[in-house]
Each structure stands twice: as C-alpha cells, then as structure tokens.
Amino acid sequence: MAGVIKFGNKPEILASSAVGGDTEAKGNLGKYFDMTDPTDRFGKKTFEQAESEMQRLALNFALKKSGLTPDDLDAVFAGDLMNQCTGSSYGLAEFGVPFFGLYGACSTAAEGLMLAAMTVNCGYFERAASVSSSHNSAAERQFRFPLGYGCQRPPTSQWTATASGAFILGLCSGETGVVLSEALPGKIVDKGITDQSNMGAAMAPAAASTIHRYFSESGMHPDDFDLILTGDLGQEGHSICRELLLSQGLRMGENFSDCGILLYDSEVQDLHCGGSGCGCSASVTAGYVMKKFAEGKIKNILLIGTGALMSPSSVLQGLAVSGIAHLVRFSKI
C-alpha cells in the first residue's frame, strides 16, 4: 500500500482566502478572515445560498490576490457538508472552471488540497483550486434540529463554522514560497461511536491512525514541525487523539493543536468543544496559517483534515459513525 506521497515539483499555494460569519469574526482568528458578514447571510435569502456565496467570494478573493482570472484555473476541487454538495456546485458554477466534486465531510479541505497538489505536481494542471465551506445554520437544520427549536447542545458537541476557505495552487514561482511538500491519504476508521453529538470521538481514531502512519513512514518527529493541526476534532476529540497517540508511543507536544480549538474564543464564546465543518479547517488554514507563513512565524506544518462519515439517516438506522483523516504538509521554501 502506498505511503507518504512526496511532491518533488513543489506545488505552491499561490494565494488563499477565508470568508466567515459573525461568530467567526468574534473568535480568536477573526482578524485573519478576508471578509466576514455580521448577518451570516452574505446578501442571500437562504442559509444554503449564503454558503454557496461564501465559496464564490472565497475563490474570488484568492483569484484577486494572485492576479489570476477564472480562465487561468485548470480545475477546482470542492466540497461541503450539504446534501449533494450543493454549496460547491451552486457557488462555483459561474467560474466555468473544470470541477471535481468531493465529499470528505470536515476533511474536504485537506482532500481537495491533496488532489490539487497531486494534479499540479505532475503537470496535468498548471493551476488548480481547492475550495470548501460549511454554514452553521444550513448544517444545523440539515443534520440536527430546526433552528427555531433552540435545542440544547450537549457538552461534547462542536459548532459548525460558518466559513469558507479557498486555495489556488500552481507550480512554484516563489509567489508565497509555501508549498505542499507531502501528503498521506487517510483510511476509514470505525470504532463504533454512535453518539452524533460527539463527532470528535468518532474522528479521533482516524486522526491518530494517519498521524501515527505518517511519523512511522516519514522518519520525521513531531518536534520537527512548528504546528501539527488536526481539523476539526474539537477539545474532546483532540484530547482523545493525543491519548491514543501516547498509547502508541507517540508523545505529541505543545505544537499539537486543532483548527476547531483555535477558531473560537472559549473564554467568551460558549461553543462547547469548538469548531467543526468543512469551512473550519479550510478557513483556519487559508486565513490564519497562511498569514503566519507570510509573517515568517512558521515554516513547516502538518494539517490533518478529519471527517466524520455519517448522515442523519445512517445515525437513525443505528449505524456507527466512522472517521477519516487526510494529511498534508506545508513547507516554506
């Protein structure tokens, strides 16, 4: 079975952008968003259409930053949490760029980055984008309860981020100097978790599996990285993941964090275990992480995008929630 994929031709993040809602603006990373909307509506009538609009805006911001037009893109890899991934298809239709629809739940950003890097690295595409999103109100009413019902959320629950992140990749021209240097696609891991209010627990074993596989195969050590980010396990899932890794002999240090933990201000915002959703790791990476690279604060990070593979129907039918975790490594060259 294939191991860690190394990208010899240095697919570079030419530009990235993050768009978010009001809760995201008020969180720890509010200032790293290119745009936030205090209404969460982005000028649209429905939350679902607002999610599509976030993807459209995010890709537009990234294009603008890179000085490119849609015609300069050879492909876009995109996905979201909505049924039939309509956040992406409606949001990105107008660009007229060859479109690969993905579904990786909250791991979609990492999945899209990996595929964009793979296809750019070996020359199928000169430039490819990866875009993903989630919208709290669209996700809540689809996955859980009608919004007006005001259901109390259990302590292990995570808050689906209202956010989108877009990345444009191309062969390295020194634009940002941040390249995708490695990737490791994840396997589905099912540990029998049936509590749909504890997605962190369902995804933690998959994250631990991919992280453990990476360090076993790559010869790297956790200390070699400025940041090792899961996205998005939240506090509960992240602490389970840390324990699982420790039990396998891998002690993760202070540089081990999670996009869902970073996104919100747990002192002020009562969002329980932190953020989740395809837009969480996408926007944290596209906004915060890329800014830290630009400032020279970090040079080498791992993103482990984690997804919970379930639907409301599968949970009602009593099936367990499995998880998946895709790893990508960003390096400053």
Next chain:
Amino acid sequence: MAGVIKFGNKPEILASSAVGGDTEAKGNLGKYFDMTDPTDRFGKKTFEQAESEMQRLALNFALKKSGLTPDDLDAVFAGDLMNQCTGSSYGLAEFGVPFFGLYGACSTAAEGLMLAAMTVNCGYFERAASVSSSHNSAAERQFRFPLGYGCQRPPTSQWTATASGAFILGLCSGETGVVLSEALPGKIVDKGITDQSNMGAAMAPAAASTIHRYFSESGMHPDDFDLILTGDLGQEGHSICRELLLSQGLRMGENFSDCGILLYDSEVQDLHCGGSGCGCSASVTAGYVMKKFAEGKIKNILLIGTGALMSPSSVLQGLAVSGIAHLVRFSKI
C-alpha cells in the same frame, strides 16, 4: 485552461465488476452483471445499507477477478447519490484502503475513473479503484416521495438504477489490455432547468459542452469510436444532446448512445426515459462495455459521465439544476 489529458503510461483496467438489482437483471444488460439480487436488499435491513453492500460486493468481485487483495490497493475513489455519500463510506470501510470521497451525482463513475487514472498514470499509486452506486429505493425516498406513496412518474423521468460498478486500475500489464487513454474534466453548465423530473434536459447541455470540447481539441471524429456513451441522459436528454451538438456542427452517428437507454428494455419495462444514478453508467461500463472489450467487439470508446447538480432543498428553494459531464476514453491496446 487545460484541455484533453493524455495518459502516456497507459493506466489499465485490471478488472471490473457490476452488481445490480432485480429491474437491472430483467433489463437488456442483465447477463453482464456479476451478481443481481431479486429482492434488491442484498441481505440488508434497509435500502441504504443494501446500497453500501452493493459497493462492497462490487469491489470484492473486482478484487477476486484481478487476483488482488485490499492490501494491493493504494486508493479508492468512490461516491454515490445518498446524503453525505454514505453508500460509499459504509460500503468500503472494511477494506482499509485510503479513501477519496467524491460527489459528482451520476457522473461519479467517470470522475472516479479519471482521478484513479491520473494518480496511477503518474505513479502516486500502483493500483487504485473507482467504485460508485445508486439504489432506486434509497434514492426515490431521499429525492422524491416516500416509496409507499406510489407517486405517478412524469414521462420525462428516469429510473434510478439499483446497481454498483467497480474498476481496479493499475499500470498496464496486459491483463485486459483496456486502458484509459484520455480524459477531459467537465465544467458546470447551468441552463436554468428547474423541472426535477427532467434531469436529462438539465444534464444534456453539459454533455454537449464536454463532447464538443473534446472533438474540437483532440482532432478526433465521432466515427473514430465504436461507441460514444453518455451516462445517463436517458432518451429525452440524449436526444436533446444530439440536437445541441448538431446545432454546433457536430453530427453524431449511430454509435452515439447512452447508458441509461441501454440498461433497460423499453419494450417491456415501463421506466419512461431510461436509467440514471451513479450506479447506471458505472455498471453498464464495468459490466457490458468491459465484456464487449474482452470479446474484441469494441476497441475504442468514449464515456461521458453526466451529473445533475441539485438537492431536494435547492429545488424547493427554486434554484435551477445545473449539469456536469466528465469524459474518459477507453482504448484496447
């Protein structure tokens, strides 16, 4: 913008398999399935779990034919029509193979074949699988009406196939001699169709766009192929596609057909415009087409996988249904 992708290293279809339900067994192509179940249940309690089981069975049949084990696979690209693509995630979890979740509606088989070929062709993976499925009963109750309601179907409607198709790709070893030689990823095309009982009309412009682009760029002519298969426009959509192409100066011949038209027996089975669903083009290609290659009856075909990008919510919110069409070319070497 990138054009037709050529696979110089000849990613080969090492094996393929098709699994279907009762309606499929009684259709024109019944004998090309590796297995059909007259109950449509595949031993499972729910239709959704039956769909997952079809994916599991299809990949198992393909593995058996190729003499491979799951450990020999480096990746699987998979998707289906169910919310959050649970047909694939539950069906393929036990294989323990790195998993890329896709959503391309009925174009998923072509999208997966394209990505598997791209990743095998340039050596990221030694072998990769593409698996997709749909289940009539799971899709009907998710997209349209409860099954027991017995709603009358409009004449333009298509019948979601209860089927799954699996392909295993690897670098050419002469196993079957059938290779993926070219691919052209599709763009989203929105012509404002809002009738969710006429998906063929919604997808036809996307199919015409990709086919026209292919013949403009490749220097090939429709007569160069034994078969040019859309999948799945059905009778209505296919005739619209033929007319659209003619209006653009491209006259398609007798070799231009559609997986949704081929699958069922329109004389006996009252399924209106024919088949659709991720399992339709997947099983027609993995079963019938691959058998015709093996018999030496065909040597060169195009599959244009077509998908309607919508959800029940997006239709209720009044949004139009856009389409996408991904093209792959199979050649006997």
